[in-house]
Amino acid sequence: MQDDANLPLIPDDDPAVDRLLGSTGRFSPKHGFEDRVIHRVRVPLPRWLRSLRDRAVGLTSGVSGWTILVTFSLATAAAWTTAVAVGMRFWGEISGVASGVLSEALGLAREVFNEGIAPGWELTKAEVSAWLASLGLNPTMVVVGYGIVILVCAVALKFLTAEPARRRGTIHATH
Numbered sequence: 001m002q003d004d005a006n007l008p009l010i011p012d013d014d015p016a017v018d019r020l021l022g023s024t025g026r027f028s029p030k031h032g033f034e035d036r037v038i039h040r041v042r043v044p045l046p047r048w049l050r051s052l053r054d055r056a057v058g059l060t061s062g063v064s065g066w067t068i069l070v071t072f073s074l075a076t077a078a079a080w081t082t083a084v085a086v087g088m089r090f091w092g093e094i095s096g097v098a099s100g101v102l103s104e105a106l107g108l109a110r111e112v113f114n115e116g117i118a119p120g121w122e123l124t125k126a127e128v129s130a131w132l133a134s135l136g137l138n139p140t141m142v143v144v145g146y147g148i149v150i151l152v153c154a155v156a157l158k159f160l161t162a163e164p165a166r167r168r169g170t171i172h173a174t175h
Helices: 015-023 033-040 047-060 062-089 091-134 139-160
Strands: none
């Protein structure tokens, strides 16, 4: 007997225990064991979240749920009908204002692009091309290389996010 509870009763270098432990078989669960076990694990919610969930379920199920669904459906239908009626009644005014606003917005966008974005883009393009040339790189080849990297990454992402073959087309019955 030992006074210290943290020390094991069996010494670390006991060959008999090592042989016994070495002769025991290892547990090897069947395929899908993890999925079945994890599927049944329930993590309890905090009390306030449970009450909120129960209130939401009570509000959206049964007669009250159908009442809310019908009310919102009627309100949505009324809003769309009103919008269509107003649009048909004032079509000339709406289209005139919309075309005026659109032409002003396009003019402003064209001005911003011609005076701000295009010169800045040309300057940036020239500086980047000069920097790549100083490194001995062809700008066209750098762009092609980046394109290839993007394509390889997209294909890799497609493969990495694909559904595993063992699950494809199967139905997991856990009960």
